[in-house]
Amino acid sequence: MQAAAGSALLWSPYSRAAKPGRGHNAYFAQLNELLKQQGPGHPVLVLDQARMDRNIRRLVESVGKQKQYRIVVKSLPSVPLLQHVMQRSRSQALMVFHQPFLNAVAAAFPAADVLMGKPMPVSAARTFYRKLHNTGAARRFDPGRQLQWLIDSPERLQQYLQLARQLGVTMGVNFEIDVGLRRGGLTEPEQLSAALQVIAANPRHLRMRGLMGYEAHLTGMQASLQHPAVQAVLAAYRGFVQRLQQAGLDPAALTLNGAGSHTLKIYERDHTMNDLAAGSGVVMPTDFDTHHLAAHEPAVFIATPILKRYTGNPFTDQAPENMRRLYYIYGGYWKARMVSPDLVGDTIYQSTNQSPIATSQKIDLQVDDYMFLRPTQSEFVLLQFGDLLAVADGQLTGRWPVFHQTG
Numbered sequence: 001m002q003a004a005a006g007s008a009l010l011w012s013p014y015s016r017a018a019k020p021g022r023g024h025n026a027y028f029a030q031l032n033e034l035l036k037q038q039g040p041g042h043p044v045l046v047l048d049q050a051r052m053d054r055n056i057r058r059l060v061e062s063v064g065k066q067k068q069y070r071i072v073v074k075s076l077p078s079v080p081l082l083q084h085v086m087q088r089s090r091s092q093a094l095m096v097f098h099q100p101f102l103n104a105v106a107a108a109f110p111a112a113d114v115l116m117g118k119p120m121p122v123s124a125a126r127t128f129y130r131k132l133h134n135t136g137a138a139r140r141f142d143p144g145r146q147l148q149w150l151i152d153s154p155e156r157l158q159q160y161l162q163l164a165r166q167l168g169v170t171m172g173v174n175f176e177i178d179v180g181l182r183r184g185g186l187t188e189p190e191q192l193s194a195a196l197q198v199i200a201a202n203p204r205h206l207r208m209r210g211l212m213g214y215e216a217h218l219t220g221m222q223a224s225l226q227h228p229a230v231q232a233v234l235a236a237y238r239g240f241v242q243r244l245q246q247a248g249l250d251p252a253a254l255t256l257n258g259a260g261s262h263t264l265k266i267y268e269r270d271h272t273m274n275d276l277a278a279g280s281g282v283v284m285p286t287d288f289d290t291h292h293l294a295a296h297e298p299a300v301f302i303a304t305p306i307l308k309r310y311t312g313n314p315f316t317d318q319a320p321e322n323m324r325r326l327y328y329i330y331g332g333y334w335k336a337r338m339v340s341p342d343l344v345g346d347t348i349y350q351s352t353n354q355s356p357i358a359t360s361q362k363i364d365l366q367v368d369d370y371m372f373l374r375p376t377q378s379e380f381v382l383l384q385f386g387d388l389l390a391v392a393d394g395q396l397t398g399r400w401p402v403f404h405q406t407g
């Protein structure tokens with residue numbers, strides 16, 4: 001078969017080259033032709049907008065009208081990508097896990113409502129305020145109103161109080177509670193009562209904003225709302241909510257956050273929490289092929305050009321059927337799994353420079369064709385390739401810069 005590379009054919013979704021049969025199905029054959037025409041010639045991350053939009057709709061439907069959908073920024077680490085998800089979901093609520101991303105979010109989304117997803121050293125909080133002022137973003141984003149720092153211990157609450165006094169600001173605080181994950185946070189409602197007293201004694205510097213009880217330990221249980229492990233989570237959560245009520249606070253006026261992509265769907269008929277977080281379920285890395293996300297569609301792919309092709313397997317003529325042809329791809333060793341072509345054998349070795357990919361002889365791709373992998377997770381992998389390529393209806397629709405890890 002002749003290589004399509006170098007042919008004068010202009011790409012069209014209906015071109016002969018886009019037909020399946022050489023190693024890609026129609027979906028990947030179309031992406032392959034698009035990238036050969038307009039791609040950068042190096043490994044790149046592709047986002048399928050139509051699939052993302054359907055995944056967003058599924059999440060928003062599960063959250064329902066009475067709860068808030070909160071977008072997990074670390075899993076979708078790009079301003080234009082977040083903008084897209086915010087528009088589609090009609091949500092301004094974000095969960096942030098990294099100080100440089102927090103400054104970027106405050107600058108890019110002046111109307112955002114931000115909850116931190118993990119407690120930060122108080123020095124990171126100090127850095128945030130300094131950068132917010134230095135960049136002028138403080139004129140549009142008001143952290144006192146729009147930001148909830150996550151507090152996991154009495155010591156951290158004291159540190160943040162000291163910083164708030166030094167800076168002369170009011171800080172919104174949200175308490176991480178342990179509802180079974182055993183990843184830190186307050187373990188007993190009594191600890192919350194003590195923290196609320198500190199807040200009440202310092203109204204100029206601290207404001208109670210809510211609770212965050214993540215329960216990723218429910219992943220893999222295929223749990224429904226009635227599952228004992230889910231009921232245990234909710235019972236623990238309610239214990240803290242009761243403490244809020246006893247202190248005269250209205251839970252409905254607070255952010256009672258929980259869940260993640262794996263578990264969000266469990267709570268469709270429950271109202272203990274009023275704010276549910278998810279990010280990865282929008283793009284669906286392979287780690288998220290889990291029970292409650294079965295209807296979601298993979299929407300992010302690493303696309304990488306084939307650099308070299310052997311007709312056979314140069315290492316051995318005894319190779320099993322799915323390893324009788326050998327390619328080398330540009331890069332490799334990512335947290336990712338090959339998805340197209342699919343008739344791929346065992347890994348020979350991994351290289352971040354050029355990785356060998358053994359396939360069946362039925363796979364007949366050529367040098368300069370692309371191979372496609374699904375990231376296993378998104379928060380790290382999405383940052384590794386430069387601009388994300390957004391694709392819709394067989395066309396490139398955007399080059400979306402990702403966040404900087406530092407800054």
Ligand SMILES: Cc1ncc(COP(=O)(O)O)c(C=O)c1O
Nearest residue numbers: 072075214260261277278279280
């Ligand atoms: C506190 C918290 N909430 C929610 C999530 C869910 O994120 P995702 O939906 O991308 O799994 C995470 C992920 O680590 C988390 O740490």
